[in-house]
Amino acid sequence: MLQYALLGLVPLLLFAYVLGVRRARPMAPGMHFHSAPSYYGWYAVVWVGMPAFGVYGLSLLLRSVGLYDTPALATIAGVLLVAGLGLVYGISRITPELRAIHAVEKTIMRVLLVCSCISVLTTVGIVLSIVFETLQFFKFVSVWEFLTGTTWDPDTAFLQGAGRDGGAVSEAKFGSLPLFAGTFMITGIAMLVAMPVGLLAAIFMSEYASAFARKVSKPTLEILAGIPTVVYGYFAAITVGPLVVHLAESIGLSAVYNNALAPGLVMGVMIIPFVSSLSDDVINAVPQSLREGSMAVGATQSETILRVVLPAAMPGIVSAFLLAVSRAVGETMIVVMAAGLHPNLTANPLESMTTVTVRIVDALIGDQEFNSPLTLSAFALGFVLLVLTLIMNIISLYVVRRFKQHYE
Known part of the structure; x- marks a missing residue:
């Protein structure tokens, strides 16, 4: 019913x-207003809308936190009353001396500032929510055991949470190394596919392809980004996985059907559009004058691309790689369908492995209580993954600043 207030x-x-x-x-003749008439209209809108939205937002906040359940009719009446008072006050202030343009611009700046603060506070809230639950998890498991343990076997954690863990029950183990090893293995395989193919495709489309070839190839390549991940999962499990097994057997190697190589290859194909x-x-954004200047001193087109265009576009290319890595790290469905749920600490991509995100989903969809070690382990895994992502961002910023150049 509160939506009627907005209507x-x-x-x-x-x-x-x-x-x-x-x-x-x-x-009257000779009367001149400071600003254009439209700004005075927006000035009146500001005095009507800002107080009204403030009352509406306060009502939603009180309702969401459970402090006071504001009646819907009272909220509607309050919103309309404050809007009417704001209209009367705003219209009464419109005089030739009023600098409406400055007042409206300041209001826009404040609204943008509030929006930016909301995004920052949302990020802080996400981090704090993960940190608090992670601290609860480390009351059950030591940080050292979690970070350096080589066995992930939390199956008996629900007995510990219920106080029924006797001497005959094996202790739950939360060693995260197999999970992060699987994450890095599958992500690394995906990037080995996506980075060279995506970058070379981008160089072809921006530097070599004709207008018609670019018009056809770029949308065709970007179709890969619109395919659901479950379809990629089917493709990895039914086609690529058995193909990897047959190829491995043909050269005398042993491979399982739910190996880590298959989801890595398919995931690499999936994120090619992000890179390309x-x-x-960013390659098209490099000024044409740089290319012409390089060729004017005798450089070939390939030398110009390698020594001029790519260094100039390196900050954007690094950002594309980082986005692709983030997309690969967060992928779950392909890994579940093609690699399975078995945590395995190995350097052999032909064996079964799983990733952090898969185990996070597995921990949160069970019938465990929220404060059980198994459920809280999902937040600990997410926190470590967040820290690793932050480290990657810092490294990428260093690389960007190292290669960044200013062209005028």
Whole structure:
């Protein structure tokens, strides 16, 4: 029912704008207003909308945190009352001396500042929520055991949470090394596929392809980004996995059907558009004068691309690689369908492995209590993954600053 308050504001805001514009028209010869009439209309809209949205937001906040369940009719009446008072006050302030343009611009700046603060506070809230639950997990498991343990076997954790772990029950083990090893293994395989193929495709489309070839190849390549991950999972499990097994057996190697190589290869194909599309955009953004200057001193087209274009576009290319890595690290469905759930600490990609995100999902979808070690382990895994992602961001920023150049 609260949405009716917002619907009631729409005609009031339109009326405020029209009334503000009319109020700003000169009513006598020689009368001049400081700003254009439209700014006075927006000035009236600000005085109607800002207090009304403030009351509406306060009502939602009190309701969401459980402090006070504001009646819907009272909220609607309060919103419309404050909007009406704001309209009267805003119209009364419209005079020739009012600098409406400055007032509206300051309001826009404050709204943008609030939006940026919301995004920052949301990030801080996400981090704090993970940190608090991670600290609860480390009351059951030591940090050293979690970070250096080589066995992930939390199957008996629910007995510990229920206080029924006797001497005959083996202790739950939360060694995360096999999970992160699988994550890095599959992500590394994916990047070995996506980085060279995506970058070379971007170089072809931006430097060598004709207008018609670019018009056809780029949308065709970007179709890969729109395919659901479950389809990639089927492809990895049914086609690529058995193919890897047959190829391995043909050269005398042993491989299981739910190996780590298959999801890595398919995931690499999936993230090729992330690398190629962004890299293509940043390569096209390099000024044409740099290419012409390089060729004017005798460099070939390939030398120009290698020594001029790519160094100039390196910050954007690094950002594309980082985005692709983040996409690969967060992928779950392909790994579940093609590699399985078995945590295995090995350097052989032909064996079964799993990733951190898969185990996070597995820990959160069971019937365990929220404060059980198994459920809380998902937050600990997420926190370590967050820290590793932050380290990758810091490294990428260093690389970007190292290669960044300013062209005028």
